[in-house]
Amino acid sequence: xxxxxxxxxxxxxxxxxxxxxxxxxxxxxxxxxxxxxxxxxxxxxxxxxxxxxxxxxxxxxxxxxxxxxxxxxxxxxxxxxxxxxxxxxxxxxxxxxxxxxxxxxxxxxxxxxxxxxxxxxxxxxxxxxxxxxxxxxxxxxxxxxxxxxxxxxxxxxxxxxxxxxxxxxxxxxxxxxxxxxxxxxxxxxxxxxxxxxxxxxxxxxxxxxxxxxxxxxxxxxxxxxxxxxxxxxxxxxxxxxxxxxxxxxxxxxxxxxxxxxxxxx
Numbered sequence: 001x002x003x004x005x006x007x008x009x010x011x012x013x014x015x016x017x018x019x020x021x022x023x024x025x026x027x028x029x030x031x032x033x034x035x036x037x038x039x040x041x042x043x044x045x046x047x048x049x050x051x052x053x054x055x056x057x058x059x060x061x062x063x064x065x066x067x068x069x070x071x072x073x074x075x076x077x078x079x080x081x082x083x084x085x086x087x088x089x090x091x092x093x094x095x096x097x098x099x100x101x102x103x104x105x106x107x108x109x110x111x112x113x114x115x116x117x118x119x120x121x122x123x124x125x126x127x128x129x130x131x132x133x134x135x136x137x138x139x140x141x142x143x144x145x146x147x148x149x150x151x152x153x154x155x156x157x158x159x160x161x162x163x164x165x166x167x168x169x170x171x172x173x174x175x176x177x178x179x180x181x182x183x184x185x186x187x188x189x190x191x192x193x194x195x196x197x198x199x200x201x202x203x204x205x206x207x208x209x210x211x212x213x214x215x216x217x218x219x220x221x222x223x224x225x226x227x228x229x230x231x232x233x234x235x236x237x238x239x240x241x242x243x244x245x246x247x248x249x250x251x252x253x254x255x256x257x258x259x260x261x262x263x264x265x
Contacts, residue, residue: 020074027067035060047111106153107136120165121229125151169202169226172235176243177218179253184211184219187252191223194242200231218255 038059042052111134116122120131122141127149129141139156141149164170178187188209195207205226212222227235247254 016075020071023074024067024071027070031060031063031067034063102154103137103152106155106157107134107138109157110134110139110153111136115161116163116166120163122161122163122165124156124161125159127151164232165229168228170229170232172225172227172232172239174223174239174243175212175220176223177215177220177255178247179255180219182219182252186250187221190246190250190252191221191243194239194246195223195225198225198235198238198242200227200235200238202226202228 035056039052039056042055047055110116116131118131118134121129122131127141127143129143129147129149131139132142132148133140136153138150138152141151143149176187176191188211191209192207195201195209201207202225207226208222208224210222211219213220223239225235225239244254246252
């Protein structure tokens with residue numbers, strides 16, 4: 001190659017190459033700064049560590065790819081075909097991993113918006129249990145009888161879910177039936193004494209005891225008390241037991257279904 005040809009190539013491509021190098025260096029510095037700021041924002045918002053690392057990785061890859069395409073364009077490289085191939089490959093991978101991507105997106109939403117956290121007691125997808133792990137694709141529960149349940153995040157994020165631990169208090173509802181011959185005032189007093197003397201029952205809101213229904217074979221009293229979530233089941237079972245013992249002690253009849261059979265000749 002002649003000296004003149006070399007000089008011509010330098011003149012033709014030297015400026016582009018120099019500009020591309022400058023853009024790459026400046027772009028790398030800017031990307032590094034943006035990623036540091038992004039990390040600070042995630043840390044400030046106390047984003048889950050696994051989600052934080054993933055988002056930082058995605059941001060880094062996306063920015064580097066954008067910088068590469070920009071530099072290649074400055075050098076005169078036609079990127080249209082490359083972008084088209086990349087888009088087609090992304091579409092193919094997306095269709096192949098549709099279910100997994102749905103679970104992944106669900107995991108991102110759960111970790112971002114936090115409808116529940118580790119340690120919460122929830123009901124979702126037909127299962128009830130305590131949240132043990134929130135992974136990017138699945139959420140793991142432990143049921144009250146110590147079974148391990150793995151729920152895909154896609155369905156978990158797109159369907160109804162009950163979080164029993166999100167509030168600081170829960171209400172326990174009871175319905176007690178007694179015979180029509182019972183003294184209403186006496187029954188109300190017994191029920192109120194039982195729930196008021198239970199240390200796990202909160203004083204505010206105050207316990208609620210009222211006659212709620214005149215049924216076919218009984219008069220039914222509604223009892224509602226507020227408790228801390230961790231005391232829910234203790235109050236539930238203790239109250240039922242104490243009511244039965246108190247009713248027996250005070251000769252209050254608890255009706256039960258029975259059938260009268262009349263024989264005729």
